[in-house]
Amino acid sequence: MGIREAYVGEYASGKSEYAINRALSLCGGGEEVTLVDLDLVEPFYTLRPLREELSAVGLTVIARDSRETAGLGETGNIFEPSARFSLLRPGHVVLDVGYGAYGGRVLNLLEGYPHPDLRVFVVVNAARPFTATPEKIVQFVRTFDRVDGLVSNSNLGDDTDLEVIRHGNEIVRAAARALNLPVVAAAADERFRRDLGDGEGLGAPVVYLKRFMHRAFR
């Protein structure tokens, strides 16, 4: 049975970026890897522009094309059937769940949920004001029905520096301790590979991210 992982989190926490990179890291093992865009509120701003590029490198991407979308955000959207049944697909499935805690409820709509193998991770960027302290992160994570771990992903986009990553990581670790949850990964833009190396001192396996999402907004 393949991996079943859902990435949830605060708006603009880096969920999609992390989910894309995670899905890509699973490619090449012989099993099909499916990346599912589960932003029902605003599918226009998420994986849509990247679908072709990601499909070209072997990912199966379930995201509506702009011309396939019906509904306009506030008026609701039609749930893509292949997304609804995505937990039942063969191979590995990575879910990119949009729109914060409310978006997390979309999992209830999936066929096969609750799934025994599904693990839910909250992606946390401590440079986001609503998740800027351990207390705020704890409060935020508790709004989700179920969480299996945190992904530390503190960044300021193009303005990220090592201090932002390291300081943010400490905040996320403190929150994880309070929540009694593991930090499953410390994520950083791949341009910090030379500085962070194997991630010693970060307290979690370092995962270097290739950035895709900035192009979704161009």
Place this chain on the structure above:
Amino acid sequence: MQRTLPFSENRVFVTGNEAVAWAALAAGADIMFGYPITPQNEIMHYWTRLAPAYGKKFLQTEDELSAGFTTIGGVLAGRKAFSATAGPGTVLFQEPVTMAEMMRIPMVVIIQQRGGPSTATVIYSQQEVNLAAFGGNGEGWRVVYSTANHQELYDYTIKAFNVAWTYRFPVFVLGDGYQAKMRESLVMYDPASRGMELAPAEAVVGKPGRPGSSRPAVHLRNAFSVEEELYESIMPGEEEFRSMARRVVEHDEEGTRGAELVIISHGVVSRAAVAAIKRLKEKGIKAGYFRPVTIRPFPEEALQRAVALCPRLLVVESALGQLARLVKEALFNRPVESFDTIFRPGVGITAEELVEAVIKIRQGGTTCV
């Protein structure tokens, strides 16, 4: 309940809508009245997340007309009230906004432009320039700030509250869906820590005392009996608008002296213009850039000075000539050597396209279609 802002000169990573919600808090806003519409929804969402912790209020109204009039009600009660909207919502806001113009009520409304006409797209556009600047029945007595990035969304939202409450004209902050949803870093600050004084709010209704005897009566009118009565009200209002305009008008400009051509744009498109003139410079081509920061009042004199230095113009916007119309009016009777345009209603414009366009114009071509 927290009373002080949780940040002091912190660099944070936010969406544009979130920047606006925090800026409203920093500007001392007391209450938001709103009706949901993409792409401004997260202004409401974030405000409602902030409100309980900071003793602020929110009311979701039944539509944008109501959101506008309840905002006015909040202001009359002495609260710093504001709202946010987009597209067809901006159309409905015109009636309350003209009431604010006529009765000289301070009011702040954030507009995150989406495609038009009508429902169109929820994504992006610059098609609400006409509406924001001149959408009401009247003379357009409003201030319109067109922002280009998250720092400006934050800075100009704070400024909007101050200008509204200082001069008692409604103020729009004109963003767009790209700015609303984009994520970038900015420095959030408490205005007090930078020595900025926030204009105080004052109640118009419900004051203690007896109007007309123990205190002066307040009689704000938006209806008049005869033509002359209206005329006598409008003319001093216009004089006050013009006097305010001289103090409030803003623009941004770079490299217009000695330039072969000036790119004129506003809002998020001016990011592409700034990037384009940099790339053109690397190619040895000197292009300038001019951007009205206030769409209303329009920086006419500054544009006239820029065009006197370089009379070849390229106007670019994600609309079919709404900015260009303001540019032409500002340049009426001024000599212009060339006037090219890129009009892309509801679609973004990149630096690469602008570089290509400038090269084409230099070679004797035109970008006009």
